[in-house]
Amino acid sequence: MAKIAIIGYGTVGSGVYDIVKKNGGTLVRSTEGETIDIKHILDIRDFDGHPEKELFTKDFNDILNDNEVTVVAEVMGGLHPAYEFTKALLEAGKSVVTSNKELVATYGTELLEIAREKNVNYMFEASVGGGIPIIRPMHQCLTANNIVTIAGILNGTTNYILNEMISKGKAFEMALKDAQEKGYAERNPAADIEGHDACRKIAILASLASGEAVDYNDIETEGITNVTLDDVKYADEMDSVIKLIGYAKFFENGKIYSTVCPMIVNNSSPLAGVNGVFNAIMVKGDCVGDVMFYGRGAGKLPTASAVVADIVDAVKHRVRSKHFFWEKPEGNIMAGDGEVAFSYFVRTTDSADMVSKVFGKCEFVDDIVPGESAFVTKKLTGTEAKEKLSKLGGAVSSFKILD
Numbered sequence: 001m002a003k004i005a006i007i008g009y010g011t012v013g014s015g016v017y018d019i020v021k022k023n024g025g026t027l028v029r030s031t032e033g034e035t036i037d038i039k040h041i042l043d044i045r046d047f048d049g050h051p052e053k054e055l056f057t058k059d060f061n062d063i064l065n066d067n068e069v070t071v072v073a074e075v076m077g078g079l080h081p082a083y084e085f086t087k088a089l090l091e092a093g094k095s096v097v098t099s100n101k102e103l104v105a106t107y108g109t110e111l112l113e114i115a116r117e118k119n120v121n122y123m124f125e126a127s128v129g130g131g132i133p134i135i136r137p138m139h140q141c142l143t144a145n146n147i148v149t150i151a152g153i154l155n156g157t158t159n160y161i162l163n164e165m166i167s168k169g170k171a172f173e174m175a176l177k178d179a180q181e182k183g184y185a186e187r188n189p190a191a192d193i194e195g196h197d198a199c200r201k202i203a204i205l206a207s208l209a210s211g212e213a214v215d216y217n218d219i220e221t222e223g224i225t226n227v228t229l230d231d232v233k234y235a236d237e238m239d240s241v242i243k244l245i246g247y248a249k250f251f252e253n254g255k256i257y258s259t260v261c262p263m264i265v266n267n268s269s270p271l272a273g274v275n276g277v278f279n280a281i282m283v284k285g286d287c288v289g290d291v292m293f294y295g296r297g298a299g300k301l302p303t304a305s306a307v308v309a310d311i312v313d314a315v316k317h318r319v320r321s322k323h324f325f326w327e328k329p330e331g332n333i334m335a336g337d338g339e340v341a342f343s344y345f346v347r348t349t350d351s352a353d354m355v356s357k358v359f360g361k362c363e364f365v366d367d368i369v370p371g372e373s374a375f376v377t378k379k380l381t382g383t384e385a386k387e388k389l390s391k392l393g394g395a396v397s398s399f400k401i402l403d
């Protein structure tokens with residue numbers, strides 16, 4: 001019997017408990033006969049009405065010092081004390097599995113190194129894409145490839161909000177409140193709507209893909225708070241939608257470019273049809289071409305499903321580290337989009353003549369807002385785009401267009 005513990009009994013932690021109780025019989029098949037037994041649940045709150053209230057503790061040492069416990073699910077979120085707890089557990093020779101993307105993106109290099117030294121596992125399938133299998137497939141099934149690009153809808157809350165705005169004309173605040181009530185949003189919703197959550201997730205994927213720690217602080221990040229209903233209507237006019245995209249491009253010289261921003265996505269892209277809380281990640285490998293991963297990116301049971309899969313894997317590999325790993329950074333992340341080319345969609349109050357003078361030949365879009373010129377540029381590097389945009393007196397907004 002494998003004894004495990006859960007740290008944090010919030011949305012995901014209670015989902016882990018429910019799945020282990022509900023599907024324990026099925027899990028035994030995957031653990032090659034070993035049952036999974038939850039021995040402790042750590043949370044600072046009281047759960048007196050819980051059917052197994054005796055499992056709850058407020059003292060982390062009850063888990064750390066229990067030699068029977070070999071695998072711990074850290075699903076409390078946040079950096080502290082999750083970092084201190086995880087480090088102590090790994091150093092004590094226990095495997096840790098987590099949904100905590102902030103922790104993996106910030107301290108992943110160090111925690112993975114400790115897990116490797118101690119021959120235990122630090123697993124984080126639930127940290128990106130909720131219930132979508134993405135970490136293991138990228139690490140194992142795509143290992144024969146050099147990854148060329150990753151483009152993903154990585155935040156369920158913002159995808160849900162944009163979708164409600166587009167399809168139901170719902171106000172931003174109301175859509176956010178719905179997402180919070182459904183358990184999708186972060187405790188501080190700024191993490192969702194300002195793009196920080198998606199930024200942590202693309203940093204984790206880019207680190208896995210490149211084998212180098214990509215520091216999320218180096219990723220240009222813009223959320224959805226400036227996206228207007230007029231922008232959405234223009235996108236529709238171009239047979240496209242606006243999505244918050246986590247993007248990474250890997251160059252042959254080892255350089256990596258990454259950004260999180262609202263992008264124009266043509267309806268011909270499989271990403272365009274990803275709605276509601278669903279996430280999707282398109283990975284292009286140099287051998288396999290495009291592969292898409294799709295599923296529920298947030299919520300109690302989808303996220304807990306990925307955590308429990310890691311628990312099972314950690315139970316099976318208690319005496320052998322699986323070496324999910326990336327090396328220390330070598331400074332390969334590019335500082336901004338200066339040398340990276342995209343087409344741009346631009347709205348301006350300048351005349352079409354002025355636009356043509358600055359941008360040369362470009363494709364105009366029928367105006368939604370009277371008095372505006374709206375157009376699509378040819379491919380420009382970030383440096384070229386900034387230089388040209390600075391010549392327009394009345395630039396309203398501009399968006400990168402996803403290839």
Ligand code: HSE
Pocket residue numbers: 127129130154155156157158184185186192197297298299
């Ligand atoms: N707030 C996150 C989201 C939760 O909306 O996608 C899952 O990481």
